[in-house]
Amino acid sequence: MPSPPDHPRDRRADASLRSRRRAVEIAQLVSRTVGLLCTVLYMSGVTGYGPDRLSGDMTRACELGLVLMTAANLLGLRNALRPGSRWYQPSSAVQAVFDTVTIIAFVTVSERDFAQTTWPLLGLSISIAAIRHQLTGAILAYLATSVAYLLLVPDLTDAAFVLGIGAMTAIIAGSQSTAFARQLTALQETRRALQHQATHDGLTGLPNRAHLEEYAARLKGGALGVLLLDLNGFKQVNDTHGHAAGDRLLHEIGGRLTTAAGPSAVAGRLGGDEFLILLPGAGRAGATATCERVRDAVRRPVGLGDGVEVTVGVSIGVALRPAGGETTLDCLTAEADAAMYREKHDRRAA
Known part of the structure; x- marks a missing residue:
């Protein structure tokens, strides 16, 4: 039976979920801002952080990364301000795609053009996808990064190692994130049930x-x-x-x-x-x-x-x-x- 509309406790029913979402977005905003600064330093060549001279492909990869990270940060800021919006999940998926593309572009070009070991960054995109979209997101990010590595990196000496580490990261991070999401859902359902019991008559289901x-x-x-x-x-x-x-x-x-x-x-x-x-x-x-x-x-x-x-x-x-x-x-x-x-x-x- 219907209960009074817009009950204040009903509006707080998903407070813990919104809090978790906000925390994820803030953490990503901070990490991407660090990524933006590191990319600028890498492109400048004044700190010894990157090669003295970037290849044309690396320059384009860095520029793409700057655009995608900035766009993802704008989406992340909106999500942090409105974590309960119905657009949160689609926006979160777009951010995960932008992050994955940014990391793939940087890793594949640097592994090809420079003597740098950057493939561990692929695990970062898998972890990000796991936090946002549990095991499904982790597996999709793993497949995307693995295919890109096999197709775009010419030296595949470490391919088995890279793919194995990525698989373990996807399984561990994805399963843990999924388990946490299920636990959070169970807690929310329990809280709603207890709240309903506290505010409704047990026999008729009407408000008490x-x-x-x-x-x-x-x-x-x-x-x-x-x-x-x-x-x-x-x-x-x-x-x-x-x-x-x-x-x-x-x-x-x-x-x-x-x-x-x-x-x-x-x-x-x-x-x-x-x-x-x-x-x-x-x-x-x-x-x-x-x-x-x-x-x-x-x-x-x-x-x-x-x-x-x-x-x-x-x-x-x-x-x-x-x-x-x-x-x-x-x-x-x-x-x-x-x-x-x-x-x-x-x-x-x-």
Whole structure:
């Protein structure tokens, strides 16, 4: 059953995932910035960090790396600022591709044109892909770097060693990242389940008193209608058919109340056979119309199994707060409670 929209705890449900994503992006921003500086120094030739004279292919590889690292950093900055965006994963994949292409270009050209051992950098692209996209990303990065090394590096003396190290890196980093992601997912699901238990009624699935109070607090100053409901005849169902039948009745009534109250309303269970419906922005006419829909819904027969059907009624008390009013939910509930018992008294008197 639906719960109040935009619950603040619901918005924090993926906080740990967003935190991890933000940490990944910040780490990559820092490492790429270091990479940009190192590339500039390498191209300058003033520090002895690189060859005295770069080949044309190496110059183009470095220029490509500068462009791709800058573009990846821009994407990374956006992801760090909006880690919960639906575009996070596609953007993350693009960054992994840019990083892999940058490293492949630098390694294959330097291994071919200069007496430098740079192939260990291939493991960096595999690790980056593993962090971002678990085992699948690690394997794809390994395949890309391995194929590029075999096709673009003329001296394949160390090929078996390079491919073996890459495979081990992909398996270890990818499997560990996948295991961590699964653990994080399990923790998130457990937290959501515990949060739902803390804010919803276990029998009907409706929001409980604490959830309703928190939701109502966010409507402070706005018009609010409160309907307090008490089922008529529920005790007889319990006494005649047993508590299991009574629970089945409450569950069915809870679903009917959610439907009858309408999409903008929030129906919850206070306990026993008492329910509360919050009507944001409602006036007298809206509350009256909702009461009629609720009465019609509750009065329909409820099947208890084995061909047994029961019918119950409902007493409803209404309290209204105008726009700009400061009346709290507790006061409105007390007012609705008094109105509900007056209705019960009038019904019995009649």
